[in-house]
Amino acid sequence: MTTILAFSSFAKNASTSDYQELEWIALMPPDDLQALLNPPEHLLDIQDGSALDSVDALVKQEFEDEKSKRFQQALVSTEVVETYKDKAIRIPGFVVPLESNEAQRVIEFFIVPYFGACLHMPPPPPNQIIHVKHEEGIELESIQDAFWFEGTLSIETVENDLGTSAYQLSLDNLLPFRG
Template sequence: MNKLKIKRDIFARALACIAALLFCANAFADKKEFVEIEWIELMPKEDLAVLLDPPEFLLNIQDGAADDNMEKLAEKSAIDEKAKRFNEVLKSEKIIPAFDGRDIRIPGFIVPLSNNEDRKVTEFFIVPYFGACLHLPPPPPNQIIFARWPEGITVESLSVPMLFEGKMYIETVANDMGTSAYGLTLDNVQPY
């Protein structure tokens, strides 16, 4: 009788160990692996080359000056081929299809689009640098990501960089603040 009880105890402990191992294995299997990406990876190389070689007149414009706007760039585009190509790339919605459905991690800044009743930001653009939608040149759509966070994010300062993790998808979202060529279904948002 004691041998039978000992065998049952050993069997019960073995089952408990197996159950614990399966639980741990499932917990690790459910954990997503986010790949950290750089902003420049989201745009075609030919667009990047144009942005890295801006028209000469842009280099001399002070932030907030009368010429610090898209209308002045459009005027120059009518008479200057380099300015024309630069202006076209600033509107580029060309994307990298390989990012569709990828779990990514990317640092960036929030441009609020809508808030909840607690004044927490629930819809926003993620942009590569602070003030991106306010100064010339603004980031092109393939450098802007649209995101939602239904419970809302308390944003103390728009100048604080954040780290975003989630599944990227391809979608164009346009409003008065800008146009995005990518979207991100968020899993995590935290200060960078």
Template structure:
């Protein structure tokens, strides 16, 4: 039996193609704190008083300066551990999620679109101190690239998260994302 080409296309579109497409409702919207263990979150919320004395944009407001500080008390050491934490939430492995965030560009194409980047919870991450912990950074690639007009431009990211570490000179992520969609952030 010979099937007309337009019927083949319609059958493919109707029966097969939808299996490869995730709708917005297929992505579980999450908040950044859900990607880290509760005790790491508690340690980060109980930050050292030293950080309150550092003015944004000052010479002391750098990741390198923060790494060179000598912290001796137990509370501050636990804070430091939480900042380096690779501990993840296993239930997110291979999950389709939707998360708001900012782009830390790692690589761009000839059209100046960002093709490799970290997704982070706040603007200025990886530049100002303290940097986000690895369990608060997601590594992603985009074949077509993302047009980034401004570093403080927020986005919605949709895709499948995997527990997989990625290291770069700007930071380390404990998660990666196979991107499905990147859209400008709009509060809903």
């Protein structure tokens, strides 16, 4: 209950129907999505937790075959879907805090499609991460809480120690996620 009250202070009077509801895969170009859905066979042989079981290790390897190269590119792709540039969207996700103010409100964060993204390997590709700066900040009770994010999407690459995003959102509303 306190989560709803904490965010209602900056919610604008826009209706949810004013925003186009998106699934995360809509933000990924089809060729990137296909590459990630069809990984090269040799990747299936990598043992969990081994030195090769990370995005960094995969990106640094030199592959001969095109399928492996394309998969490698899709893991770090900043390619975007231009259709959503400057569009009012609504998307579910999780907060990865980047910066807080003196009042312990999160004023800069990534929106990611699943809990633990950026904190655990592998992080989502940049075209599956959205960057937000919000001057008022938001109260975040738990990074495990899912939300609906509403606002205007722009295309801008932002790099941070925790990840890289290919999109940015001017946040209008933040609401608890209810599937």
